[in-house]
Structure formats: C-alpha cells, structure tokens
Amino acid sequence: MxxxxxxxxxxxxxxxxxxxIGRGDSGGISRPPFSPAHVEAVRLxxxxxxxxxxxxxxxxxxxxxxxxxxxxxxxxxxxSHLDTVPDGGMFDGGLGVVAAxxxxxxxxxxxxxxxxRLAVIxxxxxxxxxxxxxxLSSRALVGEIPRSRLETLRDRSGQxxxxxxxxxxxxxxVARVPEHAAAYVELHVExxxxxxxxxxxxxxxxxxxxxxxxxxxxxGRAAHAGTTPMTARADALVGAAELVVxxxxxxxxxxxxxxxxxxxxxxxxxxxxxxxxxxxxxxEARSPGEHELDDLRVAVExxxxxxxxxxxxxxxxxxxxRSPPVPMDPGVxxxxxxxxxxxxxxxxxxxxxxxxxxxxxxxxxxxxxxxxASTAGLSHSPREHTPWETAAIGAxxxxxxxxxxDSAKDATRRLPVAYASQ
Ligand SMILES: [Zn+2]
Numbered sequence: 001m002x003x004x005x006x007x008x009x010x011x012x013x014x015x016x017x018x019x020x021i022g023r024g025d026s027g028g029i030s031r032p033p034f035s036p037a038h039v040e041a042v043r044l045x046x047x048x049x050x051x052x053x054x055x056x057x058x059x060x061x062x063x064x065x066x067x068x069x070x071x072x073x074x075x076x077x078x079x080s081h082l083d084t085v086p087d088g089g090m091f092d093g094g095l096g097v098v099a100a101x102x103x104x105x106x107x108x109x110x111x112x113x114x115x116x117r118l119a120v121i122x123x124x125x126x127x128x129x130x131x132x133x134x135x136l137s138s139r140a141l142v143g144e145i146p147r148s149r150l151e152t153l154r155d156r157s158g159q160x161x162x163x164x165x166x167x168x169x170x171x172x173x174v175a176r177v178p179e180h181a182a183a184y185v186e187l188h189v190e191x192x193x194x195x196x197x198x199x200x201x202x203x204x205x206x207x208x209x210x211x212x213x214x215x216x217x218x219x220g221r222a223a224h225a226g227t228t229p230m231t232a233r234a235d236a237l238v239g240a241a242e243l244v245v246x247x248x249x250x251x252x253x254x255x256x257x258x259x260x261x262x263x264x265x266x267x268x269x270x271x272x273x274x275x276x277x278x279x280x281x282x283x284e285a286r287s288p289g290e291h292e293l294d295d296l297r298v299a300v301e302x303x304x305x306x307x308x309x310x311x312x313x314x315x316x317x318x319x320x321x322r323s324p325p326v327p328m329d330p331g332v333x334x335x336x337x338x339x340x341x342x343x344x345x346x347x348x349x350x351x352x353x354x355x356x357x358x359x360x361x362x363x364x365x366x367x368x369x370x371x372x373a374s375t376a377g378l379s380h381s382p383r384e385h386t387p388w389e390t391a392a393i394g395a396x397x398x399x400x401x402x403x404x405x406d407s408a409k410d411a412t413r414r415l416p417v418a419y420a421s422q
Pocket of ligand 1: 081092188
C-alpha cells in the first residue's frame with residue numbers, strides 16, 4: 001500500500017496563500033465572517049477542496065463544506081473555521097481547515113479508499129466578533145440558536161446576518177452537512193505556551209474548558225480626595241484591587257487546573273480628586289473540571305464578602321453565567337493518541353483553555369481535537385505562528401486519526417442539522 005504522507009511543502013504553500021487574504025499593514029489577518037476577505041478565503045479553500053477531490057458548497061448558515069466521494073453512509077467530518085479576530089493570526093482556524101483538505105487529498109492520492117465518506121468543514125463564524133456570539137455558525141448548524149434570533153442579528157456596520165447569508169457572495173452551490181456523522185476531528189493551534197514549554201509539537205485534547213462569568217459591584221462613599229482622612233474612607237476601588245489580587249491567588253490554588261481574570265473595571269465617578277464610590281468588575285474563571293468551577297465560584301464570593309466587610313463596602317454579586325466543561329469523546333481522543341504514536345510522537349493529552357467548534361459538535365457526535373504548538377504561546381496576534389514542520393506533523397496526525405476512526409466500529413449518531421426543509 002502506498003504510504004499516505006502529507007506534503008509539508010503543499011501544506012505550507014496553501015497556508016501562505018490563505019494567509020495573504022485579509023492581511024493588513026501590521027501583518028495581522030482581519031477576516032470578519034462574511035466580509036469580502038472571508039468570501040475570498042471561502043473561494044480559495046473551495047478551489048483547494050476541488051483539487052483534493054472534494055465537492056465544495058456552502059450551507060445556509062455560511063459554512064463551507066467539501067464532500068468526498070462515497071455513498072450515503074455516515075461521514076467523517078474534519079475541519080475548523082475561516083474567520084479571524086481583527087488583526088489576528090493566519091493559523092487560528094485556517095490551519096485546521098487546510099490540514100483537513102491536505103489529509104483528504106493525501107488519502108486520495110495514495111489510493112486509500114475509506115469506508116466512510118470524508119467531509120471537510122470550514123465554519124464561517126467561530127470567533128463571535130461580528131455578532132457577539134461565539135461559535136455562531138456551528139451552534140446555528142445544530143439548531144442551538146433559534147432562527148428568530150439569527151434573523152435579528154446585525155454586525156457593527158448594521159448589515160444583517162440574513163442579508164449576508166442570502167447574498168451568497170461566494171457564488172458556490174448550496175450544500176448541507178450530512179446528518180449522519182461518525183465523528184468530528186478538529187486540528188487547531190494551541191494558542192498557549194504549554195506544548196512549546198514541554199518541547200512537544202502535538203497533543204490530543206481531552207476536554208474543552210468550562211467558563212464561569214459574573215459582574216461584581218463594590219459600593220463605598222464617593223468623597224473629596226483631599227479632605228477625607230485615610231481612616232474615614234470607604235474606597236470601592238481599594239476593595240476591587242484586593243479582589244483582583246485575590247483572583248490570582250484563588251486560581252493558583254488549583255495549580256494548572258484553573259485560571260482567573262478580572263478583565264474589566266469600571267470606576268465611578270472616575271475623577272482624579274474623588275474617592276471612587278463604586279466599581280463594577282468582570283470576573284472570569286476557567287477550568288476543565290466541574291469541581292474546580294464550583295469551588296472557584298464559592299471562593300470568589302466569600303472572598304469578595306470578606307473584603308467588603310473589611311473595607312466598609314456594599315457588595316452586589318450579579319448572576320453567574322456558567323458554560324460547563326466539554327469532555328472530548330474518549331474514542332476520538334484515544335484515536336488521536338494512537339495516531340501520535342504512529343507518527344513517532346509521545347502520547348500527550350491537554351485540556352483546551354479556549355472554546356472551539358468541536359465543543360459544540362461534541363454535544364451530539366463523537367468529537368475530538370488535535371493541538372499543535374504555538375510559537376511563544378501567541379494567538380489572536382499578528383505574531384501568531386506555528387513552525388511549518390510542526391504544522392505538517394499535526395496534519396499527518398489528523399490523517400492517521402481519520403484512518404483509525406474509519407476502521408473503528410461505528411457508533412454513528414445524528415447531528416441535529418437545523419436546515420430549512422426543502
Ligand atoms: Zn480558532
């Protein structure tokens with residue numbers, strides 16, 4: 001049998017070509033979903049799909065789908081997203097799409113016939129930048145965002161999502177993601193420094209982080225910053241500052257299993273010569289573990305109460321928004337681990353600290369992820385990079401994972417695709 005070996009040169013050429021689309025003066029990529037740059041990227045990747053023997057089309061939610069040859073049996077899905085944050089990097093999302101196309105083309109060129117039909121998917125809006133909903137396109141696909149809500153969405157320029165979808169500016173035929181799917185595999189850049197620090201190129205992902213968010217308000221007494229003695233103050237910002245420091249301490253108690261951030265402070269009245277009377281803080285904690293999230297929620301509230309008591313402040317805790325951790329399918333994770341070994345890479349599993357489309361699909365079909373190292377841990381930055389050799393290893397791991405899943409016994413489940421019936 002001809003070995004199915006990814007071509008590192010072709011992978012790099014295709015990535016560099018894709019990386020010219022939406023590139024600004026800083027070297028960063030700006031491809032908001034449905035923008036002219038995004039449409040151009042969709043067209044380019046559709047062309048790559050044709051070269052790989054995949055039949056490209058775009059579904060009613062704007063997702064590009066390249067269907068491989070084969071019957072009506074369950075599909076093996078692989079892919080990622082083509083949108084970027086403003087001034088982002090060329091690897092976030094794009095690498096997962098191009099690697100999936102490469103895997104399909106390499107398998108076809110090697111004459112490997114799979115039992116499953118292969119389908120590559122490039123989600124339109126993962127970053128959530130345009131319409132303020134993360135993983136918008138994958139959640140729309142599975143019906144998690146009601147049509148009535150989709151119809152009201154407008155981006156910053158005032159253009160409605162519906163208008164974009166109806167315009168079909170890419171000129172590609174209508175396609176649908178088949179509803180019977182054996183698995184979804186997404187290769188993605190790690191976007192953090194863990195792999196690089198370990199001296200590793202690739203890892204299997206075992207879960208996608210859970211996220212806890214709320215807003216806290218400390219209220220004290222706004223007063224003259226000169227005439228009010230230090231001992232007679234109720235300074236809301238002093239309390240907020242103590243909580244910022246406490247967030248770090250509370251997250252660190254869980255070692256590498258949790259992170260915590262205060263990303264936004266609003267200080268009122270916000271004048272140089274007035275003691276802050278009120279501060280609103282955003283609080284975010286992430287962990288791949290349910291237990292850690294529960295623990296952090298209690299600990300943050302208790303600490304905030306204690307600070308309020310000590311500083312003479314009134315505390316209000318907003319409602320907590322909690323998205324639970326999403327475990328990756330053990331079968332897909334094990335297939336990735338086995339693929340790592342096939343590619344001569346040490347076994348390694350890591351959690352993902354960022355959300356991904358795989359986290360959405362995992363609620364319905366067996367799903368998994370492959371992480372490749374990010375240079376200096378940078379992402380959402382013009383300086384985002386993954387060494388080309390590492391990218392090629394990742395693509396080979398993806399290919400081997402697809403082969404392993406293809407030979408595994410099917411536990412096919414239905415993806416509840418929310419297409420309008422025709
Ligand atoms: Zn991404």
